Amino acid sequence: MTPIRVGLLGIGTVGSGTFNVLQRNQTEITRRAGRGIEITMVADLDTARAKAVVGDLGLQDSVRVVADAREVIANPDIDIVVELIGGYGIARTLVLEAIAAGKHVVTANKALLAVHGTEIFAAARDQGVVVAFEAAVAGGIPIIKALREGLTANRIEWIAGIINGTTNFILSEMRAKGLDFGVVLKQAQALGYAEADPTFDIEGVDAAHKLTLMSAIAFGIPVQFDKAHIEGITQLAASDIAYAEHLGYRIKLLGITKQTGGLTNSPSGSEGIELRVHPTLVPAKRLIANVEGAMNAVMVQGDAVGSTLYYGKGAGSEPTASAVIADLVDITRLHTADPHHRVPHLAFQHDALSATPILAMDATVTAYYLRLQVTDEAGVLARIAGILAEHRISIDALLQRPNDGGTADNSAARTDVIILTHDTVEGEMNRAIAQMQALPTVLAPIVRIRKEELS
């Protein structure tokens, strides 16, 4: 059988990894796919660099390099277009054009699908083609496959993932070396772990893109990135990491999506889906709390299977290529199958997606770490505990540590009061924090970090 023919749009790190792995493992891949998979065209604005990559692999005679992506899309010999450009702009136009031209699409572009997924999947369905995106979430970890197929018997209860390697690297360094965020960010940039413009990573946007996709697949809802609650790690202080550690917790940037209300004993009683990315205290004894450096990990809780954990490299040339090629093999196997017999893009049949709402943040339920800088005098703690009690917020643990900041200018001694709470509704916590913040004995903005037991 003739090989399936692939055109790459963009040949950066992932593109060259895809070439390398396809070439190195071509015998095994062909045995698995049932026919060969060959990249026969590459479009890249930097044709000189693209030609150099292709030439280094000795493929200059079999791979045509062009500057214009539309030449690839228009080529009737190309069966699958791999979009590795990134972003929401031209990538969206080209993906839609490729679909309209009847090409299957493989993409690593989480931003594109999290924002425009509904439009793109509908277009693909109309054309009877596949848009595959294993590489878009957690790089080399086959989490899309696991959620969409391996766990298909389950009602998914929640997902919690470390799905951004840059921020996990920074948090690991902050904890190990007791350094502040800004210092570690500079080191991460120097080492190439963080991009020159790391905004999407450190502000949690990249993680929210990935979480949005996992949430849609887990719960059978449309992709709704605009409803995600997103907080990054830029405000995190080394002292909170140290206090958390003292209390038996690590702080991780987690993407959490959870089905609540009706299905669990949610104190809020709200039925909906939580979709949130924020720094989170996790018990240090959990496996996921021990995922260090740039690694990714995703925990999935299913009602039948229980807790499962997927770990691996969330980025990089060959790990991401591993996911891209898995999609190429899937499409190759199903190329001639009736579109109705393929796995639906979002795991659920498109006419069976649910309208379960994404919950507003103040309706979500979680536990909290609070740090209050207060004057060290009688009655302060009692007043704080009283406010929490008024809001039916139960204290789980409490720690008090001197804060040296207040003694230098002869003002009253200050102390840090650190409180861990049990689960509560976020809206109630917001009201309690506002009330505590207004106390004259509370001397600095209250630090609040959410806490999840993940048990």
Ligand code: HSE
């Ligand atoms: N920048 C991402 C990370 C990888 O740091 O994990 C691509 O999404």
